[in-house]
Amino acid sequence: MRLSDIALWVFTLAFFIFMILPIAVVVVISFTEAGYAAFPIPGWSLKWFARIFEYEPFIDSLITSLWLGVVATVASCLLGIPAALYLSRARSGWATVITTFLLSPLSMPMIVIGFASLFFLSALGFGISFLSLAIVHTVICLPYVIRTVAAVYRAVPPAYEEAAMILGAGRFTTFREVTLPLIRPGIAAGSLFSFLTSFDNLPVSYFFGSAQTNTLPVVMLAYMEHQFDPSIAALSTLQLLLAIVALVVADRLYGIEKMTVAT
Amino acid sequence: MTMNRRRFLGTAGATTTLLGLSGLPLRAQGGTLNVTAYGGVWEQAIRDCFVAPFEAKTGATATVSLGGPAQWLSQVEANPEQPPLDVLIMSPDLAVLAAEGDLMDDFTVEKLPNLQYIPQEFTDACLGKGTYFDYGVGGITYNKQIVSEPPRSFADFVERVSSGEFIASVPSISYGPTTVFFLWAINNALGGDVDNVDPFFEAMAKMKDNLVFWAGPNDFFNHLASGEADLGIYFDGRTWNHVDEGVDWIDFINPEEGGAMTAVAIQKPKNASDLAWDYLNEVLDAGNQAKFAEILNYGVTNTQVEYSEKLASRVTPLSEANLPPYADIARVRNDWIDRWNREIGM
Numbered sequence: 001m002r003l004s005d006i007a008l009w010v011f012t013l014a015f016f017i018f019m020i021l022p023i024a025v026v027v028v029i030s031f032t033e034a035g036y037a038a039f040p041i042p043g044w045s046l047k048w049f050a051r052i053f054e055y056e057p058f059i060d061s062l063i064t065s066l067w068l069g070v071v072a073t074v075a076s077c078l079l080g081i082p083a084a085l086y087l088s089r090a091r092s093g094w095a096t097v098i099t100t101f102l103l104s105p106l107s108m109p110m111i112v113i114g115f116a117s118l119f120f121l122s123a124l125g126f127g128i129s130f131l132s133l134a135i136v137h138t139v140i141c142l143p144y145v146i147r148t149v150a151a152v153y154r155a156v157p158p159a160y161e162e163a164a165m166i167l168g169a170g171r172f173t174t175f176r177e178v179t180l181p182l183i184r185p186g187i188a189a190g191s192l193f194s195f196l197t198s199f200d201n202l203p204v205s206y207f208f209g210s211a212q213t214n215t216l217p218v219v220m221l222a223y224m225e226h227q228f229d230p231s232i233a234a235l236s237t238l239q240l241l242l243a244i245v246a247l248v249v250a251d252r253l254y255g256i257e258k259m260t261v262a263t
Numbered sequence: 264m265t266m267n268r269r270r271f272l273g274t275a276g277a278t279t280t281l282l283g284l285s286g287l288p289l290r291a292q293g294g295t296l297n298v299t300a301y302g303g304v305w306e307q308a309i310r311d312c313f314v315a316p317f318e319a320k321t322g323a324t325a326t327v328s329l330g331g332p333a334q335w336l337s338q339v340e341a342n343p344e345q346p347p348l349d350v351l352i353m354s355p356d357l358a359v360l361a362a363e364g365d366l367m368d369d370f371t372v373e374k375l376p377n378l379q380y381i382p383q384e385f386t387d388a389c390l391g392k393g394t395y396f397d398y399g400v401g402g403i404t405y406n407k408q409i410v411s412e413p414p415r416s417f418a419d420f421v422e423r424v425s426s427g428e429f430i431a432s433v434p435s436i437s438y439g440p441t442t443v444f445f446l447w448a449i450n451n452a453l454g455g456d457v458d459n460v461d462p463f464f465e466a467m468a469k470m471k472d473n474l475v476f477w478a479g480p481n482d483f484f485n486h487l488a489s490g491e492a493d494l495g496i497y498f499d500g501r502t503w504n505h506v507d508e509g510v511d512w513i514d515f516i517n518p519e520e521g522g523a524m525t526a527v528a529i530q531k532p533k534n535a536s537d538l539a540w541d542y543l544n545e546v547l548d549a550g551n552q553a554k555f556a557e558i559l560n561y562g563v564t565n566t567q568v569e570y571s572e573k574l575a576s577r578v579t580p581l582s583e584a585n586l587p588p589y590a591d592i593a594r595v596r597n598d599w600i601d602r603w604n605r606e607i608g609m
Contacts, residue, residue: 035508038488057329122341206334210347211326222329227303228481
């Protein structure tokens, strides 16, 4: 066996030990019959999954998180796709400035965005509301859509669209019949990242939490701080399952390979 | 279906209206009160012990917002004229900050008849703009299967951990209350004061090879369960909660010098609904507090409360706990954290 093969084996083993095993432990703990989180588990039970459905704030906040993820993703696509198409082809210096500005939420600490947005949106009269949450989540999701769509669109030769227009297609028809099918993997990848970013977000959602607007991560944090049972592990297992299903569906629809190329 | 400009604008308008309707800013409204609670068992206890009697007596309704004091205080600071919350549950240090920032209303017996049964020092600790209603004490929690003769005092704890007799799990600086229930408590027990924390840092230097740090309360339990630590600094109520969940191998000791009282304050933001006074009075009611204490295994502050036999043996009496000088600690807290980061780092 060559040295490079050994190194690859060591790397793979280390990856499984440090990345996969902790997740596997959480999954196993979610099936414990004990009233506290400990490993190895003394016996098997599904009661912590039942607890998720008994505890109303988990379900209410899950619905809020799902809605928020969808609204933020749709808004990010509506704003991000046209911006990405224009900025990808633009040659002016302003385009670089605007692109950097639109991508800036990626490089800012989320907690700063959350805190600043709370005061800014409150001053504008939006206060603690679902609308405020949707606005801020759109801001943090937008870069993912712009990046992925722009990356795919830059790889599309302008000649395709020029050919369609020469053959008589208008701007909208060209977009619908030529551009959109070509950038669809980028939109799918951007939407997936956008949804997952919104769904998992804690630092921004934290500042806009209320009885009506608490998201799942905020409720999970509040629960974990004062309760010791393994229902959070069960909830994490369900979230993991949700992410896997989303990836499988995305793979079937667009192909993970195409989507990862897009990023 | 073709999408012309009129249809597009109509759809966009309808969407915006729907979003707007479901996303109206949260405001304290006439017959509805927005109150706060920590998550899990806390939330259920707040609903059963305080919200239910409040709703029964007033006919009003109360919604419960889950989260934490820093989040709620930020929301009130951002909307002082129309606070989105009517009642705040606060940590003692943030209660002082909120009072100093003139964001909260004064507590008086005229507004809150049950305030007369709460020791005045708890209202004074909130600068008159709030009071404590629940408290725990930070002391020594240990694994009974490993530690047969646990330390009975903080001084003994420091001595025996330093000698390597035990591995101790102690809170890290990233956990908010650490500066009070650990740093101040041990410093106080070793003869220091707010302006002299050398005794604490000298003790930490002696113990450093035999310490593991917990970032959140659940870590502490994991340290003991996994055998990573034998004992540590933890809260009485949380220890009893573990016992009630079937963990029969841990126990708690209130050190001889007295552990630090870590209280939960309640406050009413200025401009919040006046209904909040009715709710707050329920929070301070002896019967409601007794019920609350039974659920959470923590002590409560109304002097008229009579605990059950089981709880009476668990709750650390107020007379055996030390009330930290929260306002003074707030003044030097940043210096302590800075020194901790330089000398301890965790």
